[in-house]
Amino acid sequence: MIKYCFNDKSVSFKLTDLTYTKKLPVNFQISKKFTQIKSTILAIGLVEPILVFIDQTDNSVKILDGHLRVEALKDLGEDKVNCLISTTYDTYTPNKKVNRITIIQIQRMLKEAVRVGVPVEMLCTALNISIESLKSNLSVLKGICPEVIDLFNDKDIPVNTFRTLKKMVPLRQIECANLMVKFENYSTLFSESLYHSSSPEYLIQLPKKKSDSKLANRKAIERLEKEMAQVHFDTQKIKETYGSNSLKLTIIISHIKKLLENPKVFHWLLRNKSDYLNELTEISDINKLT
Structure with a gap:
C-alpha cells in the first residue's frame, strides 16, 4: 500500500505562526526570483501552496518549502496562506526532483498562452517583465533553424547563446x-568563441543599432546589480546542499575503493569493463567535493 507523504487537503495558517527552517540569503528581496514570485501572486494568486510540518514537540508550524513565497505574501500585506501539511519532517522536498523547463519550452508555453487568448498585460504582470521583454522572449527562436531547436529542445540554453547563433547561417x-x-x-x-572563429561566409551581417550611451550604461548597471543578487541567492542554495553532497561523495568513494581492493572484482572489470574501471579509478582518486 502506498503511504501518502502529505495530507490531501490544504490548511490555512497565519503567516506569523509559520517558523522558518532556514536563513534567507542577503538581499533576496532584489533577486529576480523573488520579484517574479511577488508579481505572480499579484496577478493570479499563489500557484503553489506552502509546504509545512507540524512539530508536536513544541507545537510549531515549520516551513519545509516556500520561504520566499511567505516573504512575498508578507510584503503584499497578506496575513494568511494555504499550506500542505507533510507527514514527515523532511526538508528534501519534491521541488528538489523537479526538472526545470528550458527556454525553448518556455517560449512554446508563452506562444500557446497568447494563442488561446491570455491577455499580454496579464502575462507581463505575472512574469514581472515589460511588453518589450515579452515580445523579445517570443522571438528568441526566430532565425534559429529547426535542426538546432531539436538538438536544444531539452537543454538549458542561455538566451544570449541563441542571439549569438542568429548571427550565423543555418x-x-x-x-x-x-x-x-x-x-x-x-x-x-x-x-x-565559435562565432568569432567562423569564416565570414558563414556569418550574417546584422544592422547596427544606435543607442544612447548613458541610458545603455544605466541599464547595464541595473542588470549587473540584479545578476549579482541572483548569484548570491544561488550560492546560498548551493551551500545548503554542500554538506550532504560532500558526505555522499565520501561514502561513494569509500565504497568504490573497497570494490577495487577486491582482486576478483578488479580483474573482472579489467577483462570485461576496462572503461568502467578507468572511470571508477578516477572517482576513487577524488579527495573532496570542489
Whole structure:
C-alpha cells in the first residue's frame, strides 16, 4: 500500500505562526526570483501552496518549502496562506526532483498562452517583465533553424547563446550546436568563441543599432546589480546542499575503493569493463567535493 507523504487537503495558517527552517540569503528581496514570485501572486494568486510540518514537540508550524513565497505574501500585506501539511519532517522536498523547463519550452508555453487568448498585460504582470521583454522572449527562436531547436529542445540554453547563433547561417548554426552538445557547453562565451572563429561566409551581417550611451550604461548597471543578487541567492542554495553532497561523495568513494581492493572484482572489470574501471579509478582518486 502506498503511504501518502502529505495530507490531501490544504490548511490555512497565519503567516506569523509559520517558523522558518532556514536563513534567507542577503538581499533576496532584489533577486529576480523573488520579484517574479511577488508579481505572480499579484496577478493570479499563489500557484503553489506552502509546504509545512507540524512539530508536536513544541507545537510549531515549520516551513519545509516556500520561504520566499511567505516573504512575498508578507510584503503584499497578506496575513494568511494555504499550506500542505507533510507527514514527515523532511526538508528534501519534491521541488528538489523537479526538472526545470528550458527556454525553448518556455517560449512554446508563452506562444500557446497568447494563442488561446491570455491577455499580454496579464502575462507581463505575472512574469514581472515589460511588453518589450515579452515580445523579445517570443522571438528568441526566430532565425534559429529547426535542426538546432531539436538538438536544444531539452537543454538549458542561455538566451544570449541563441542571439549569438542568429548571427550565423543555418549550416554553421547546426555545426556549432553539435559542438555544444558534444562538449556539453552551452554558455554564451563558448557560442561567441565559435562565432568569432567562423569564416565570414558563414556569418550574417546584422544592422547596427544606435543607442544612447548613458541610458545603455544605466541599464547595464541595473542588470549587473540584479545578476549579482541572483548569484548570491544561488550560492546560498548551493551551500545548503554542500554538506550532504560532500558526505555522499565520501561514502561513494569509500565504497568504490573497497570494490577495487577486491582482486576478483578488479580483474573482472579489467577483462570485461576496462572503461568502467578507468572511470571508477578516477572517482576513487577524488579527495573532496570542489
